[in-house]
Amino acid sequence: MPDCLTKEERDRKLVQIAHSYTDLTEADIQILLDVSHALPSIGNLESGDTYINILTRNGESMVAAQYRHPDCDLYKRDVIGEVEKKEDEPAVYRALEYGIPGRGLIGIIDNRKIVVRHTVSPIFNDQQKVIGSLTYEYLNSGADTEPIRIVNKEGKAAFFDSKINQLISNLQEGFLICDEEGVCTFANARAEELYQKAGHSECLIGRRYEELDLTGNYSQEEIMAGGTRKQEVQTDRYVLEENISAIREDGVYQGILVILRDKTKIRQMEDEIAYRAALIHEVHHRVKNNLQTIISLVGLEAAQKKYAEVKAFAKTITGYIRSMSMTYDLLAHTGAEAVDLKTMLAQIIDYVLESWSVRGCRIHVDITGDDLELPEHVASTVALIVNELVTNSIKYAFCDRDEGSIFLTIEKGEEYSWVTVRDDGCGIDEKSGDRSGKGLGLKLVDSLVKSSLKGTLTIESREGTAVRFSVFH
Numbered sequence: 001m002p003d004c005l006t007k008e009e010r011d012r013k014l015v016q017i018a019h020s021y022t023d024l025t026e027a028d029i030q031i032l033l034d035v036s037h038a039l040p041s042i043g044n045l046e047s048g049d050t051y052i053n054i055l056t057r058n059g060e061s062m063v064a065a066q067y068r069h070p071d072c073d074l075y076k077r078d079v080i081g082e083v084e085k086k087e088d089e090p091a092v093y094r095a096l097e098y099g100i101p102g103r104g105l106i107g108i109i110d111n112r113k114i115v116v117r118h119t120v121s122p123i124f125n126d127q128q129k130v131i132g133s134l135t136y137e138y139l140n141s142g143a144d145t146e147p148i149r150i151v152n153k154e155g156k157a158a159f160f161d162s163k164i165n166q167l168i169s170n171l172q173e174g175f176l177i178c179d180e181e182g183v184c185t186f187a188n189a190r191a192e193e194l195y196q197k198a199g200h201s202e203c204l205i206g207r208r209y210e211e212l213d214l215t216g217n218y219s220q221e222e223i224m225a226g227g228t229r230k231q232e233v234q235t236d237r238y239v240l241e242e243n244i245s246a247i248r249e250d251g252v253y254q255g256i257l258v259i260l261r262d263k264t265k266i267r268q269m270e271d272e273i274a275y276r277a278a279l280i281h282e283v284h285h286r287v288k289n290n291l292q293t294i295i296s297l298v299g300l301e302a303a304q305k306k307y308a309e310v311k312a313f314a315k316t317i318t319g320y321i322r323s324m325s326m327t328y329d330l331l332a333h334t335g336a337e338a339v340d341l342k343t344m345l346a347q348i349i350d351y352v353l354e355s356w357s358v359r360g361c362r363i364h365v366d367i368t369g370d371d372l373e374l375p376e377h378v379a380s381t382v383a384l385i386v387n388e389l390v391t392n393s394i395k396y397a398f399c400d401r402d403e404g405s406i407f408l409t410i411e412k413g414e415e416y417s418w419v420t421v422r423d424d425g426c427g428i429d430e431k432s433g434d435r436s437g438k439g440l441g442l443k444l445v446d447s448l449v450k451s452s453l454k455g456t457l458t459i460e461s462r463e464g465t466a467v468r469f470s471v472f473h
Contacts, residue, residue: 010036014029014052014065017054021054022056024131032054032132035052036065042136043136047069048072049067049069049138050066052065052132052134053084061093061133062084065080072138072139074137074139091118091120092135095122095133097130099172101122101173102119102120103119103120117138118135172190174258174259174260175187175190175191176257177247178255182208183208184206184208185255186205194240194260194262195260197238198238217229223246223256225246230242230244238262240260243258243260288329291321291322295325298317298321302314315355319391320388322387324384326348326383327344337375339379341379341419342371346367348387349408361404363404363406364406365406366405368407369408369412371410371412372410372417374471381452382453393421393423393465397423397426401425404423405424406421407421408420414473415473418470427463428461442467449469453471454472455469455471
């Protein structure tokens with residue numbers, strides 16, 4: 001038989017669970033007890049089961065209170081004290097961890113056996129800290145049903161109203177109800193608080209809708225016409241979201257429902273994200289400019305030197321720096337936090353061909369494969385590696401030839417992606433790892449792949465040279 005426990009037994013279990021698995025204060029526990037006493041009322045309203053969950057010290061969602069409706073009883077057992085998995089109840093974890101409510105959601109409960117529809121709302125204490133979550137669940141039927149009305153023998157719903165008021169007062173939304181004459185007959189404590197933030201210090205009960213309208217955008221006649229109006233209300237310090245809709249009974253207008261939400265923190269977070277994005281964009285721009293300055297200084301210094309080896313070394317260093325500069329250039333222009341690999345490689349190839357072109361040899365370059373975006377620190381390392389490999393091919397693979405080809409291929413994987421640089425040149429001494437005979441080029445590449453990309457490097461020299469390296473995501 002559903003809910004055979006007495007009220008006192010349910011209260012003792014909730015208090016015991018809270019003391020054993022959380023650091024909630026006595027005042028927090030009392031709020032949860034008050035909300036738990038309203039679980040039967042809210043469950044009977046729509047013939048569903050209701051629960052209170054708390055977040056344990058281990059970060060797990062545990063059922064602290066339960067009402068099993070006789071016509072629903074989804075679990076067919078007492079689940080108080082049971083831990084729910086995040087994959088089964090993501091909405092409950094969102095409410096507990098981030099204070100985010102969810103309405104009319106589809107869920108799979110009881111080890112993914114039962115499909116339900118549920119509504120979840122965080123429960124806050126007086127300091128607006130999440131101390132639990134309230135969940136209402138019922139079987140996922142295809143159509144909504146008419147609510148059950150709870151009245152006493154005189155036909156009044158005073159007891160039910162008091163319980164719902166107690167329940168709604170602990171939710172983060174403000175609720176206002178105006179009757180058919182436009183007079184406010186119900187306002188929870190959160191509505192009073194939010195109206196005070198909007199500059200209305202008077203009591204809400206008994207005031208007319210025209211006095212409570214925060215923007216004056218919608219008249220009572222417009223609301224009576226139907227639909228839900230959503231608008232944003234901004235004050236000097238707060239941002240509120242207001243949803244206004246008509247209440248109808250069998251098609252007959254009965255009044256107005258107003259739901260208020262405080263969006264101030266969300267707006268502050270959005271502004272903070274926008275600020276940080278602009279700051280990152282500016283950093284990328286400044287880094288790019290600084291690298292360009294270094295390139296210019298190295299070029300000017302090299303121009304003063306007479307030795308060919310010094311000039312070649314300066315050109316090599318400039319190539320490395322320009323490869324990194326291209327990464328920041330793309331980030332500065334797009335404003336994104338990741339670099340499109342194909343776009344970056346195309347720019348590197350253009351620069352290398354211009355800087356290291358072999359007189360009398362036409363070199364064709366082809367970039368194919370998957371689209372792949374990489375974060376800045378990974379992209380800059382890939383740029384250095386490709387710069388070295390392509391430069392090495394241009395300098396040593398096509399000696400005494402009229403033309404040659406270099407092929408770059410991108411393969412995207414789930415954990416690792418691969419980049420292959422292949423040419424149809426003279427081949428390579430795989431033991432020394434370098435066509436120049438000095439053995440430094442591919443040793444540098446191998447070191448970067450292993451240390452910075454957490455990947456591997458393979459070299460094949462058959463009808464040219466193919467160097468393939470992996471990139472860990």
